[in-house]
Amino acid sequence: MKRRDFFRNTALAAAGSAVISPFQSVAMPTHRLLNHVAGKRAKNIIFMVSDGMSVGTLSMANMLSERREGKLCAWMSLYQEKKAVRGLMDTASANSLVTDSAAASSSWGGGVRVNNGALNVTPEGDRPVPILQKFKAAGKSVGCVTTVPITHATPAGFCVNSDSRGDQAEIALMYHDLRFDVMMGGGTEFFSADNRKDKQDVFGKFVSSDFSVVKTRDELLAADVSGKPFLGVFYPNGLPYALDREHDEALKANTPSLTEMVTAAIKRLAQNSKGFVLQIEAGKVDWSAHANDTGALIYDQLEFDRALAAVLSFAEADGETLVIVTTDHGNANPGLFGATANFEKIIDFKHTNDWVLQGIDRDFNAHQVRERIEYAQGYAINADEAVRLLAHYVTDRGEDGLYNPYKLPFADFADIQRKYTSIGWAGTGHSGDHVEVAAYGAGAELLKPFVRNTDLHYLMLEAAGVKSAQI
The missing domain is CATH 3.40.720.10 (Alkaline Phosphatase, subunit A)
Structure with missing residues (x-):
């Protein structure tokens, strides 16, 4: 060549x-x-x-x-x-x-x-x-x-x-x-x-x-x-x-x-x-x-x-x-710590967690949070998990961390996400x-x-x- x-x-x-x-x-x-x-x-x-x-x-x-x-x-x-x-x-x-x-x-x-x-x-x-x-x-x-x-x-x-x-x-x-x-x-x-x-x-x-x-x-x-x-x-x-x-x-x-x-x-x-x-x-x-x-x-x-x-x-x-x-x-x-079928959901992902969380604000309700995640990543979290995410926006309990100027709940979302993707993390x-x-x-x-x-x-x-x- x-x-x-x-x-x-x-x-x-x-x-x-x-x-x-x-x-x-x-x-x-x-x-x-x-x-x-x-x-x-x-x-x-x-x-x-x-x-x-x-x-x-x-x-x-x-x-x-x-x-x-x-x-x-x-x-x-x-x-x-x-x-x-x-x-x-x-x-x-x-x-x-x-x-x-x-x-x-x-x-x-x-x-x-x-x-x-x-x-x-x-x-x-x-x-x-x-x-x-x-x-x-x-x-x-x-x-x-x-x-x-x-x-x-x-x-x-x-x-x-x-x-x-x-x-x-x-x-x-x-x-x-x-x-x-x-x-x-x-x-x-x-x-x-x-x-x-x-x-x-x-x-x-x-x-x-x-x-x-x-x-x-x-x-x-x-x-x-x-x-x-x-x-x-x-x-x-x-x-x-x-x-x-x-x-x-x-x-x-x-x-x-x-x-x-x-x-x-x-x-x-x-x-x-x-x-x-x-x-x-x-x-x-x-x-x-x-x-x-x-x-x-x-x-x-x-x-x-x-x-x-x-x-x-x-x-x-x-x-x-x-x-x-x-x-x-x-x-x-x-790392992957569970079912292959969960991992394979990532094939159909359209957007990142960053995209999902950047688009949520304090005016969202739990149903809207669930819809946004399902559109972006193809699975539906439950209502309690949606409320858990929304709490970061409503009460300003944002996360610290590098490259997170808006204090978005990245780690909390990843913890929720684990049961849907079988991917776990050791830290941030x-x-x-x-x-x-x-x-x-x-x-x-x-x-x-x-x-x-x-x-x-x-x-x-x-x-x-x-x-x-x-x-």
């Missing part, structure tokens, strides 16, 4: 050392343990992150794929067909066995462990050069694609140094100065003068600096991706969940899917004869796990898998590309689990059966033949 065939056929073209303390021991870099095995050098690297993906998330997405599509998901097919090198990864940060996304991505981006909340700034104040800056200096094209704000922790960890992941307005300005080749995702509020506190027109700043800037799916599909650096910011905050987008014609028309963004990014980056490095993130897998939102979680994971299939198609045709697919940490540890936060990591293509043999997250920084540099700065 020729590289040009990939672009023609994609959706876009068609439309153990001594221990002093737990954190000190896990914070020690282990890149010296990587011994290169003779193999083909990676001209390109595509690093794919399903953020917050517990193994239960991957398992349930694969089970739903088998029942809905009659086939394994792309990730599981890599294992079944013995095409990938597979390992487990320790995800800890410098100050916690349970990492956040900033520290996790920084371990890959900077090659050292940092405290939760920091982006490539060590506890001692060192600021290692982020990996996309290294690869750009080596002459490669670089970029990031995500379903959450492009300024969010996971893409930023490959790109910048910042004391706080929360300074997304400043990170947007850093991206301008770095002039990376492709940056796409959500987060219009960090680029629009109407939404920024400093009233800077950052979109205009990019245009004035000769970037191609697009803000809608149609503009992306029609864009000339040759030559100029490319910025695509399509939605406030995170992009819509894949399940909601699929059943909303306006969202489908105005916002691109992850696969469409990935295809456009590869098409732009692959023009460089020296190769490229691209990070891809399904960031709303993590957001849905925090919300215990079954439909959002599984369908965003399946969209990530479609993007993985497109990436693997390119890599197979290209023959010089290393694909790494992993997650930064587990989240909420969901990150876990310290070791996680799946797989490598395919040029340099995949460098992946060992067990790695620290920092090892992947040095693996990428070694696979591409790019020398790392001394730590």
